[in-house]
Amino acid sequence: MFPTRANLLRASSRVDINVLVPIKRCIDYAVKVRVNPDGKGVDNTVKHSMNPFDEIAVEEAIRLREKNKDLVDSITAITVGPQKAQDTLRTALAMGADKAIHVQVGDQHNVEPLQVAKTLKHFINRDKFELVLMGKQAIDGDENATGQMLAGLLDCGQATFASSLQIADGKATVTREIDGGLETVQGNLPMIVTTDLRLNEPRYASLPNIMKAKKKPIESVKETELPFDLKNRLETVKVAEPAQRTGGQKVDSVDDVVQKMKEKGLI
Amino acid sequence: RDALLYLEHRDGKLNAGTLSALTAAQKVNGKVVGVIAGSESISSAIDSARRLPLSRLLVAHSEQYDHHPPSTLAPLLKTLMEKDDSLTHLFAAHTAVGKNVLPRAAALLDTSIIADILSLEDGGEVFTRGIYAGNAISTVKSGESRKVVSVRATAFDGADSSSSDQVVVEEVAPVQVKDHAPHVSEEMTLTARPDLGSAARVVSGGRALKSAENFGSIIEPLADSLGAAIGASRAAVDSGYADNSLQVGQTGKIVAPELYMAIGISGAIQHLAGMKDSKLIVAVNKDPEAPIFQIADVGLVGDLFQVVPELTKKLS
Numbered sequence: 001m002f003p004t005r006a007n008l009l010r011a012s013s014r015v016d017i018n019v020l021v022p023i024k025r026c027i028d029y030a031v032k033v034r035v036n037p038d039g040k041g042v043d044n045t046v047k048h049s050m051n052p053f054d055e056i057a058v059e060e061a062i063r064l065r066e067k068n069k070d071l072v073d074s075i076t077a078i079t080v081g082p083q084k085a086q087d088t089l090r091t092a093l094a095m096g097a098d099k100a101i102h103v104q105v106g107d108q109h110n111v112e113p114l115q116v117a118k119t120l121k122h123f124i125n126r127d128k129f130e131l132v133l134m135g136k137q138a139i140d141g142d143e144n145a146t147g148q149m150l151a152g153l154l155d156c157g158q159a160t161f162a163s164s165l166q167i168a169d170g171k172a173t174v175t176r177e178i179d180g181g182l183e184t185v186q187g188n189l190p191m192i193v194t195t196d197l198r199l200n201e202p203r204y205a206s207l208p209n210i211m212k213a214k215k216k217p218i219e220s221v222k223e224t225e226l227p228f229d230l231k232n233r234l235e236t237v238k239v240a241e242p243a244q245r246t247g248g249q250k251v252d253s254v255d256d257v258v259q260k261m262k263e264k265g266l267i
Numbered sequence: 268r269d270a271l272l273y274l275e276h277r278d279g280k281l282n283a284g285t286l287s288a289l290t291a292a293q294k295v296n297g298k299v300v301g302v303i304a305g306s307e308s309i310s311s312a313i314d315s316a317r318r319l320p321l322s323r324l325l326v327a328h329s330e331q332y333d334h335h336p337p338s339t340l341a342p343l344l345k346t347l348m349e350k351d352d353s354l355t356h357l358f359a360a361h362t363a364v365g366k367n368v369l370p371r372a373a374a375l376l377d378t379s380i381i382a383d384i385l386s387l388e389d390g391g392e393v394f395t396r397g398i399y400a401g402n403a404i405s406t407v408k409s410g411e412s413r414k415v416v417s418v419r420a421t422a423f424d425g426a427d428s429s430s431s432d433q434v435v436v437e438e439v440a441p442v443q444v445k446d447h448a449p450h451v452s453e454e455m456t457l458t459a460r461p462d463l464g465s466a467a468r469v470v471s472g473g474r475a476l477k478s479a480e481n482f483g484s485i486i487e488p489l490a491d492s493l494g495a496a497i498g499a500s501r502a503a504v505d506s507g508y509a510d511n512s513l514q515v516g517q518t519g520k521i522v523a524p525e526l527y528m529a530i531g532i533s534g535a536i537q538h539l540a541g542m543k544d545s546k547l548i549v550a551v552n553k554d555p556e557a558p559i560f561q562i563a564d565v566g567l568v569g570d571l572f573q574v575v576p577e578l579t580k581k582l583s
Contacts, residue, residue: 139517143380145382179464181455186449197501257578
């Protein structure tokens with residue numbers, strides 16, 4: 001049998017993969033969040049930055065390419081967020097992503113995981129990404145759901161809470177943090193991998209890279225251009241302060257500690 | 268208005284968080300149908316499940332469900348929900364397994380997930396859940412016809428698991444789908460101590476311990492004297508003093524024991540999110556301004572290297 005062009009290509013093909021890194025602009029992790037007196041939300045006029053788990057995902061994508069130049073063809077960051085989320089995309093570009101997609105929504109619209117997952121699926125079908133690296137949860141909504149939902153919508157493999165990732169021969173091998181230990185799973189690409197804290201330590205973007213990032217392309221898409229709507233399914237009835245603990249009592253000695261524990265019947 | 272509850276199990280035992288999720292599911296005011304899945308090796312977990320307050324117990328026997336893989340379990344849960352119109356809610360505990368499987372099942376049902384709930388009202392129409400590491404509590408209402416809900420174990424008491432009437436087991440057919448990312452191996456941290464997630468007492472260490480050796484020689488004897496589980500702050504885990512499975516906080520374990528001892532932990536927002544619902548919080552820290560003291564019931568300012576050995580001695 002003569003080798004066809006397609007077969008030749010396949011035989012010689014490097015396993016180039018295109019990586020999609022979904023990121024979210026969140027209130028900075030070090031800010032003490034305050035509930036608005038109207039009970040409708042929290043004070044949003046504070047410092048924002050990239051969700052820390054997403055920074056880990058961006059870092060992992062860059063490291064994959066640094067480890068093996070032939071492996072990663074492109075790294076695309078994507079966000080569903082307000083106008084200001086472009087700053088967060090620029091941060092990803094300055095770290096080393098090649099290009100970005102911004103799905104723009106209203107300033108007050110915190111899009112739910114299911115609608116974000118549908119949006120990601122839309123762009124994965126359009127642009128063909130073989131690997132999605134994303135944070136296991138955003139530190140605002142704390143749902144821990146978007147990656148799993150995306151994998152379900154795509155009917156592909158998922159590996160959540162990753163603390164180590166290897167890609168070889170079109171397969172991803174992922175060590176996951178589970179209750180009481182670690183689990184390793186392995187599957188063919190495409191795969192959705194969500195990152196846990198111990199996967200890596202993200203780099204800071206250097207000044208030259210921040211300058212370079214300004215020239216990298218960001219595709220802007222309006223939510224009305226999508227073939228589905230991003231309306232929230234859940235109605236937020238109110239947002240309230242958590243019950244405060246009546247703590248703050250100090251004692252003077254170890255004997256006092258022992259006494260308090262005795263009073264509570266703990267010893 | 269019945270609820271389907273995914274019964275998580277390991278080594279033949281039901282997960283403690285699943286019993287809390289069952290209590291939450293009972294508040295929907297209908298019956299609770301349990302579903303358990305796995306190979307023949309799950310028979311002792313099935314025996315335990317039969318003693319739960321369930322109206323029915325569905326069992327899907329197949330090796331494809333061992334280790335709770337999301338790509339096979341989510342289609343099973345979707346099929347069971349769609350087959351029975353009386354099922355309006357799908358519940359699981361917000362554990363590593365629940366977090367992994369439930370959102371995928373929700374997406375297959377084209378419904379949102381209501382994650383990590385602290386309470387539910389109005390027969391499971393209205394829910395509260397923490398956002399921003401528990402610094403705000405959001406009340407949400409779902410108008411979806413099917414509601415998928417994961418439950419914070421520490422927010423609900425565990426259901427009674429010693430019913431004398433045994434639930435009849437109904438076999439259900441496994442849904443044949445490909446496992447896209449099969450289990451290869453696992454490495455569990457072996458410990459004779461109580462499980463961190465469900466222990467009545469927890470002793471946690473922080474960065475001030477300065478080394479893994481100190482963590483072992485200071486924290487372990489105190490935990491032993493109290494029969495407590497061991498936890499750690501993220502700083503201690505990141506510094507390599509403690510195993511990552513011990514991390515207490517927003518992104519680690521959420522605990523609410525009778526006694527929580529924070530040793531050399533300053534009390535970052537993310538750590539407080541994981542333990543502030545503990546009944547009695549005892550904190551030892553040399554910095555009197557450490558945020559942990561604002562929520563501690565018993566705070567002792569002092570050098571942990573002197574205080575903790577003395578405390579251990581007095582407790583032994």
